Amino acid sequence: MNSKRSVFRRHAAVAAAGAAALVLAACGGGGDSSAGHDGHTTASPSSTAASASQGRHNAADVAFAKGMIPHHRQAVRMADLAHGRARSAQTTKLAEDIKKAQGPEIETLSGWLTSWGEEVPAEGAMDHSMHDTGGMMTTAEMDELQKASGKAFDTAFMEMMIKHHEGAVSMAKTEQADGSYAPAKKMAGQIISSQTAEIDKMNELLGRN
Known part of the structure; x- marks a missing residue:
């Protein structure tokens, strides 16, 4: 038992x-x-990555991209007008160089805004305050350029583009001073260098140097 x-x-x-x-x-x-x-x-890994990404840019970088996109678009439209209107080979070459440089920059700037969760300016969108601070052409000035041809076009194109470039250089200098996103600051430096050289060239062609 x-x-x-x-x-x-x-x-x-x-x-x-x-x-x-x-x-x-x-x-x-x-x-x-x-x-x-x-x-x-958990969203922690992605949040951390997003935070790191967000930390690489600031409001000045966003303002630079949003301002430079419509600015570049107008420069490309001005350059497009040179075909069939410009008389000198120098003006035609200058217009081609502007399109080659600024077209890809528009795409890069748009990509940055998208990656930052910001809205890309719509085609045709323009902050009218940029007429004074960014050297943007008014509708009347664009109409004047479109109606010109030959030597008159060459002169008007270069005079307007000098003003336009000066606005871009000013915007780029602001980005270099206030921005924090390294690629944007690098682009700003390239804009300052290339467009200052083009301003000098256009002043020379206009007989101002």
């Missing part, structure tokens, strides 16, 4: 130990599963 009772107790103890092990395993598994689930669904 005692032997049977001892065997029964041993079986009961083993069963209890097994049940306890199962409970512990379930708890442990649940913990691991929860941790793994949290690891997949």
